[in-house]
Amino acid sequence: MNRDVGFFNFSVNKILTREQTILDQARIRLLYYGLWLAIIAVSALVVNIYLDHQYLLAFTTLILLVSFIILFKYLTFRPRWGIISHILLVMATMVNLTNVFITLQTVDIITAQIVLLIIIFSFYMLGQASGMFYSLMNLIPVLLFLILEYDNNYVIGIKPMTIDESTIIIAVCANFILIIFMHSHFYTAFIKSMKQLRATAEERGNLNVELEKVIEKAEKSAQAKSEFLSIMSHEIRTPLNAVIGMGNLLMMGNPRPDQRDNLDILKFSANNLLALVNDVLDFNKIEAGKVVFENIKFKIPDLMQNVCGGLRLKAEEKELEFRVSIDSSLKNKVVIGDPTRLTQIIFNLISNAIKFTPSGNVWVNVKCVEDRHNIVNVNFSVKDTGIGIEKESLATIFEPFTQESISTTRQYGGTGLGLAIVKRLLELQGLHMEVQSTLGEGSEFSFDMEFPVSTEVAPAPEENDQPVSVATPIDSMSQLRVLIAEDNMVNVMLMKKLFSKWGITPTIAENGERAIEMVQYGNFDIILMDLQMPVLNGFDAATEIRKMRDPRKANIPIIALTASALFDIKERVFNSGMNDYVSKPFKPDELKEKIQNLVATIS
Template identity: 75%
Template sequence: MNRDVGFFNFSVNKILTRDQTILDQARIRLLYYGLWLAIITVAAILATLYIQHRQILSYSTSMLLLSILILFKYLTFRPRWGIISHILLVLGTMVNLTNVFITLQSVNIVTAQITLLIIVFSFYMLGQTCGLFYSLVNLIPILIFLVLEYDNTYFIPLKPKVVDGSTMIIAIFANFIFIIFIQNHFYRAFIKSIKQLKATAEERGNLNVEFEKAIEKVEKSSQAKSEFLSTMSHEIRTPMNAVIGMTNLLIMGNPRPDQKDNLDILKFSANNLLALVNDVLDFNKIESGKVVFENLKFNLVELMQNVCGGQKLKAEEKGLNFILEIDDSLRNREFFGDPTRLTQIVFNLISNAIKFTHTGNVWVKVTQLEDRHNTVTVDFAVKDTGIGIEKENLDAIFEPFTQESITTTRQYGGTGLGLAIVKRLLELQGLQMSVLSQPGIGSEFSFNLEFPVSTETATELAEKQPLVLNGNEGMNSLRVLIAEDNLVNVMLMKKLFSKWGITPTIAENGERAVEIAQYGNFDIILMDLQMPVMNGFDAAVEIRKIRDPKKANTPIIALTASALLDIKERVFSSGMNDYVSKPFKPDELREKMQNLVTTVI
């Protein structure tokens, strides 16, 4: 409805708006032009009745004309076509039945026309229900009158009026015009609606085509982004592997105290850079929906101590008190879950607490909330006395690449992905993070996680643990083939393995690795994945095809700096036994080698 229409408006265009449907606009136009025609017709009938000195008919016709004028004015001021239609139908019904039972006391062609008009008008304007109602209200009384008239039983003390031929001609002609006008008007509206529906369908079809193209473009863009991140990951992780690896080798070489301090700074900075790269890659993996949670057995207390061990040193370097509180009821129990993702969540929360705390304390509390024998609900809470967070910024801190403010980003650094990763990992498990924070006082982040637990005792578990020898005992007996094309990484691997008493064989590409594996005898193969001539995946497949079963089943560990989301699946589907991401930790590589080789170390 157009609220700008004034009281003295007489234009139909001003009462039509874009939000009205084609059918509603057709109804308004029908009322507008139909009322004009009714005004002219009733005025003509009134004139003939006045000339014939029919006072009663002239008076009733004048009232009808006044009613039509009022409705026309109401339509051009407030086009409430539903209300106006009901009023017109009531007036038409009253006129029709009054003519039949009182004025004319007969059913003639004019009565039939008016009844037909009411039926058509009510269905077109108000729909099926109202159409049936007004049709029956007019037809049933007329049928009753016809029955009574047929039996000569209808009688009222009023003498019927006689209408001359001219009035009848005007009424009949006008009624036909009304019927033709209504049919023509709504037929045009119907055709227009069909054409609009066809145009809309064609437009929707074109939009669907464009939408499919857009989806395809987005998918290609997403794939290109993943491939770009993988490539960049490989390009960044490869030199980082050398930097961190050489730093570890130098630290293992018993350097002087001043050299060790420099090496520690170098290692710390390299690990920070690696953490930034890992954050971006992990977030990309999470957003792509490629995260799969593992269900491994682990010791929760040991995991928390390992996570907090390095963080405690970092906190103490800032002069903070680091407090780890673990519920005693959680000790000596084995839990099932994804220790890697739990470590990632807790590590990010603790890192944030330390980063944004200048003085005071950082608490990490692990509390058992509920023990149902085979499942345990644990509450993890990280609390600090840091800068705190404004209430209106609590939602923003969980958005990717976002921190509380630009000042915070400049002062404290970081990618702004830590809490976003935490939130996504929790949401993927159907969990929510709880945050309590006051600016200048501190913050507390907490969440609850339910774990299945082993019902075995700690003694029983210890008895089942396999024997793993410490140190480098027996490592010098291993025959190792390394497939690696990067000369810096080759040098690093040689230096690392020399400390374990191993002299590895080097293959500069995948094809060469397959040739050496066919003619040599090796206990284990370390396979880089991205190499010239033949990549690591294809090389592993070819090695598994070697006729000698012993050589074909040689354990293979993939060494990869790639971050492709499906890297793990591709590694195992190509026949490799395990993989280590570059930059790797020497202890992690040694442990995996010990677990895979058949020789007792």
């Protein structure tokens, strides 16, 4: 409703607003112009009936005229078309039934027109329910009157009035004009609504096209981001591979104590940089929804000892008291879960505790909260006496690339992704992290996780156990014929020096195409295949090798070596026919173990 409309307004445009639908605007216009026509027609009837000396009928018609004028004024001041429509229909029904049963005591063309007007008007203005109501309110009494009149049973003590031809002509013409006007008006509104619906549909179609373009652009952007991270990780990991690899080689060469100290610093710094790169890549992988949780059997105490073993040295370097408490009831239980992701969560929490604790203690507590035989509920808690967190910052510490303050980032370093990764990994498993912290006193991070319990009995660990290789003995590694497909000269030099420690002299292929040629004309026991190479990449080279006619050559074990971090890298490796995957920078022992296992399997 337009609240700026004054009482003396007579314009229809001022009572129409943009908030009104096309149908509502059509209803208001119909009332506006229809009342104008009704006022003109009834005014003519009043004059004609008065001149015909039918004063009672003229007075009744005059009351009707005044009612129309009042309703018209009400409409132009407050366009409540619903109320006005009901009043008009009630008035028309009273006039119709009064004419049929009292005034004229007959059903003529005027009566039929009035009934038709009421039916059309009620349905158009008020909808089906009200239309049916007013239609039946007029049709049933009229039909009843016709039945009574047919049997000559309708008799009342009032003599019917007679109307001259001129009055009938005026009434019939006015009614026909109103019927035609209503149909024409609503037909125009219907056509306009259809055009608007078509325009809306076209606009929606255009919006859908634009939305598809935006979605496509977002997907391309996400793909570009993924590829960018993969390329950047490859570019960063490649020199890191050389740095860490050379450091490992130097450590294997029995360095002097002062050299070992320098190498320890080099190794620590390189591993720190690698951890930062891995944090960014892991977070990107989690955000892209590419994390798949495994269900592997493992022992929680063993996992905790492995995680805490390396971190204990970190704590001791800062002269922190590092305590690990593991519930004894978990000692002989083999649980099913994802040890890799659990390790990532625990490692990040303990690393943070050590990082943000200048002095004091770090406690790691693993407690069995509930044991239902086939399922155990375990609480993991990491507590420290570190710098603590302000209450206002508790909501933001789990956001990516966020630390409590800029000064914290400058003093302690890091990407601010550790807790974000922890939170996302827990949320993906439907778990929640509890945080209690007091500024200057320390923090405690804890969460509960349920594990199905395996029915297998865990073997008792033997002291001074040495890993037993199920593959080829190490002494026989010198007999292996190894082909390395690698285009980076630094990595080639590293691999040569590493393999020389194992008594192996590898053959080098500078790209995938050259590797295929060497396999065709030579004999090898295993291939180490870099994935990103010029001329022909590792995927295509492996695929071509698997197509060779000689089954011995086609089945040569192939290990993928890459610094790439694309989400689907493992799937692509196995789909191309390669047997295993090692990510750069790799651990020499890990690579050696995989080589031994694959060679032993094939032989």
